[in-house]
Amino acid sequence: MKKTFVTLDQLREITQEYPTPFHLYHEKGIRENIRQLKKAFAWNEGFKEYFAVKATPNPAILQILKEEAAGVDCSSLTELMLADLVGFSGQEIMFASNVTPEEDFILARKLNATIILDDITDIDYLEKVAGIPETIGCRYNPGGLFVINNEIMDTPNEAKYGFTREQLTEGFKRLQHKGVKHFGLHAFLASNTVANEYYPNLAKVLFETAVELKNETGAHIEFIDLSGGIGIPYHPEQQPADIFDVGERVRTVYEKVLIPAGMGDVKLYTELGRFMLGPYGCLVATAIHEKHIHKEYIGLDACAANLMRPAMYGAYHHITVMGKENEPYHHKYDITGGLCENNDKFAIDRMLPKIDIGDLLVIHDTGAHGFAMGYNYNGKLRSAEVLLKEDGSFELIRRAETPADYFATFDVINSFVSKLF
Ligand SMILES: *Cc1c(COP(=O)(O)O)cnc(C)c1O
16 A cells, blocks of 8 residues: 555644645655665666756755756756756756757857757857757657566657757767867656666666667767666556666666776766656645536545646556554545546546545655646646655745736736736
């Protein structure tokens, strides 16, 4: 059974100050996890995790990761601004975007971020808008299917990202002409994979390609970026990835492919988002409605606007009814939000203890791609974010939106907004 990182007593204390719904983050879990990751890859001298900001774009969370010596992986202007505000700079910022607007590249260059180009046409475009740096990375898309143990993990041939293999050679040569001295290679071929084999398989593809590129172009490959993609066990029956096993297997491939090629100085980077934060956040909501029609429904004060994954991907998120962990799971419910969309369901046909109005529900594993994917459909407001600190105290790290926030962008219609506020 999945356990919550927060107790009912703690939640009662928090909800006295900050009403539900809110996303709650677990500082201790976040810190312990990144320390494990760093240990698992400590064999590589240049190893660095660049946390994918899009997963949890909150400065308090980024600050914790910064204290643990992580960098950040940004993909837009505002993510770069956020990184800058938290105090990340230069080598601590990776910029891996696609379909990139001019101002994004300009800011990335100004912050001296390491840029990963998504497309061969980005070379001339970047040169024109912001200039080519001495160190740059290219994102690789090998096409085809990405298969591990005869199982299709994902479909790179359908993915919009990256250079083809031929474009990499061509791109490296063009970049060398434009003064690039140090290269990086990046790929993201499968998402949310708990299989320990994902990184080692990806590493093999990238390492072999790096050796080829070095032989073809003479380029100095400074880093290889394994990007994101390590998954988390959303379902209680899934096993988490064993990060030490992953690290050791990547090491084996490194020693087999890169070291014999005289490339034992290549730094390994990761841009994990889900693995870093997913299990260390949850959405806390209150049961505010029950409905008995053709099925049994429990309605929450949270909705898909606070957590989109179930509606968008049919994703499983485990649910704990706080204080009833040991009661029999005899009731079959659909747990819903209040959007006028029938896919606004956190769970369908879920066996749970009997839920009463006012019960606190914890929706697990929302620490990454949870709050971040929120939206304002149906005029629903984004929730607060609260940090449960290592000493057991808690801190509001983002207030809940108010109607004034919702109406703020109508400030162009002065008469309208001044009537309201
Ligand atoms: C989304 C993304 C990540 C993080 O992915 P996770 O699945 O959260 O680990 C890393 N790098 C890039 C370029 C991404 O787009």
